[in-house]
Amino acid sequence: MKILFVTSELAGLVKVGGLADVSAALPRALEQVAHDEVRVLLPGYPGVLAGLRDAAPIAELPGLADIPPARLLGGRGADGQQLFVIDCAPLYDRPGTPYGDLAGADWADNDVRFARLAFAAAQIAHGLPEFDWQPDLMHVHDWPAALAPGYLAWQDGARPIPSVTTIHNLAHQGLFPAHRLGALGVPEAAFAVDGSEFHGQLGFLKTGLYYANEVTTVSPSYAEEIATPQLGCGLHGLLGGLRDAGRLTGIVNGVDPAWNPRNDPYLVRRFDARSRDAKQRNAQAVRHSLGLAHRPAPLFSLIARMVWQKGVDLVIDACETLVRAGGQLAVMGAGDASLERRMHALSQRHPGSVAVKIGYEEAMAHKVFAASDFFLMPSRFEPCGLTQMYAQRFGALPIARETGGLRDTIDDGITGFLFPDSSVRSLLGAVRRALLMFNFRPGMNQMQREAMRRDFGWDRPAQEYHRVYQRAQAACRTSARHE
Numbered sequence: 001m002k003i004l005f006v007t008s009e010l011a012g013l014v015k016v017g018g019l020a021d022v023s024a025a026l027p028r029a030l031e032q033v034a035h036d037e038v039r040v041l042l043p044g045y046p047g048v049l050a051g052l053r054d055a056a057p058i059a060e061l062p063g064l065a066d067i068p069p070a071r072l073l074g075g076r077g078a079d080g081q082q083l084f085v086i087d088c089a090p091l092y093d094r095p096g097t098p099y100g101d102l103a104g105a106d107w108a109d110n111d112v113r114f115a116r117l118a119f120a121a122a123q124i125a126h127g128l129p130e131f132d133w134q135p136d137l138m139h140v141h142d143w144p145a146a147l148a149p150g151y152l153a154w155q156d157g158a159r160p161i162p163s164v165t166t167i168h169n170l171a172h173q174g175l176f177p178a179h180r181l182g183a184l185g186v187p188e189a190a191f192a193v194d195g196s197e198f199h200g201q202l203g204f205l206k207t208g209l210y211y212a213n214e215v216t217t218v219s220p221s222y223a224e225e226i227a228t229p230q231l232g233c234g235l236h237g238l239l240g241g242l243r244d245a246g247r248l249t250g251i252v253n254g255v256d257p258a259w260n261p262r263n264d265p266y267l268v269r270r271f272d273a274r275s276r277d278a279k280q281r282n283a284q285a286v287r288h289s290l291g292l293a294h295r296p297a298p299l300f301s302l303i304a305r306m307v308w309q310k311g312v313d314l315v316i317d318a319c320e321t322l323v324r325a326g327g328q329l330a331v332m333g334a335g336d337a338s339l340e341r342r343m344h345a346l347s348q349r350h351p352g353s354v355a356v357k358i359g360y361e362e363a364m365a366h367k368v369f370a371a372s373d374f375f376l377m378p379s380r381f382e383p384c385g386l387t388q389m390y391a392q393r394f395g396a397l398p399i400a401r402e403t404g405g406l407r408d409t410i411d412d413g414i415t416g417f418l419f420p421d422s423s424v425r426s427l428l429g430a431v432r433r434a435l436l437m438f439n440f441r442p443g444m445n446q447m448q449r450e451a452m453r454r455d456f457g458w459d460r461p462a463q464e465y466h467r468v469y470q471r472a473q474a475a476c477r478t479s480a481r482h483e
């Protein structure tokens with residue numbers, strides 16, 4: 001099957017979180033396991049244009065309403081992945097992240113920036129002049145790409161093309177004022193409960209959920225949770241309906257083979273499940289570079305976007321007790337300024353025991369996973385989460401809130417420690433269990449072995465996505481016949 005994979009992040013070129021990792025790994029797995037041919041479409045941010053290999057113009061894409069025209073480039077990513085990139089300097093040529101400026105504020109024209117992405121996807125799907133590649137199916141990811149199934153549906157008389165929308169995080173829905181409809185070329189008739197409207201606003205993600213033939217999210221537990229009022233973010237009605245109709249599927253993410261301590265180029269000493277003692281050498285190196293005291297203390301770590309979702313504040317509140325119990329803590333992350341400040345203050349209060357690195361550093365993340373005994377992930381909600389899987393691969397036992405993908409990827413008492421509620425008390429309960437295990441060497445060894453041997457490959461998820469694609473194709477054929 002030929003797949004157009006539409007995303008706003010791609011590891012190696014532009015990354016904010018796990019969406020980038022998935023966008024890099026899943027297309028490769030689909031090609032290898034399901035023999036799909038996948039091309040990835042993404043906006044031409046400066047880093048993407050700079051990293052695009054063998055770039056060549058494919059077509060001039062006309063604009064629509066306030067969406068400016070753009071040039072579509074073809075090319076390859078670092079690992080040879082076939083890419084489509086939208087070259088549109090007025091929208092994408094600026095410093096900052098894909099979503100906002102260097103100070104963290106969202107770009108004011110994000111509606112047009114991502115409508116451009118989605119409309120380009122529909123244009124490619126409907127066929128470009130003098131370019132003979134057309135997808136059999138479009139797979140869009142999160143709100144930035146989610147207007148695309150709408151643009152497909154709103155094109156009169158065009159060939160129906162099946163589409164799949166994947167939710168990586170329901171908390172971000174891409175909501176914009178209703179008066180922007182015209183500017184984005186969204187038909188008035190689509191602004192309805194059965195369509196793109198969400199409580200009086202235009203919902204990008206809502207559009208993707210409503211118009212796609214199939215919807216997926218990144219773990220079976222999260223698929224259940226988002227069909228409830230607690231975690232449904234106002235969309236639980238629609239999502240519950242999709243689930244009951246068998247059109248909402250939870251598929252756990254995999255781990256890219258690059259996350260493997262046996263051949264990780266960033267580690268001072270590589271290791272596997274049989275040579276775990278080498279973790280000590282990595283811990284020594286990390287203690288040295290982060291300024292932690294050299295002592296045989298249990299090393300806890302936290303690597304995450306510093307946001308409410310990740311429960312970073314719970315770690316801050318639990319830190320005193322953790323340090324008093326003899327633990328050390330290494331933190332890496334960037335995000336909310338107030339959480340960053342509070343974390344920084346902790347490192348000042350506990351020199352030698354708590355080290356905090358504000359920022360984003362790929363190499364250091366690998367080193368910290370390899371060095372850690374335990375990895376903290378007290379997320380309030382977690383669609384899937386990748387870091388708890390990376391941690392297990394590196395023999396760092398996750399201590400995580402029992403929610404979403406964390407529930408689906410950690411075996412409590414076997415490969416990690418799960419705790420039930422979003423409270424410091426509950427987190428500390430799991431920390432105590434972890435410390436007991438740390439002091440019972442045979443048990444700790446056994447858990448680390450189990451964690452490192454767990455299969456987090458992409459093969460099974462890729463097969464599941466392929467089955468979803470087949471269902472979407474069948475549904476699209478059926479609905480075309482009924483029109």
Ligand code: ADP
Pocket residue numbers: 016017018019021303304305332333334359360361362365384385386387388
């Ligand atoms: P989310 O997408 O919600 O942020 P995931 O666990 O799915 O959570 O993915 C997070 C990704 O970002 C992982 O690849 C993780 O290693 C990486 N990451 C997060 N914070 C940092 C950081 N400060 N430095 C390096 N990598 C980070």
Ligand code: GLC
Pocket residue numbers: 017018019022168169218253382383384385386405
């Ligand atoms: C989102 C979620 C995270 C998930 C990632 C990749 O960022 O917050 O849980 O792992 O997407 O699917």
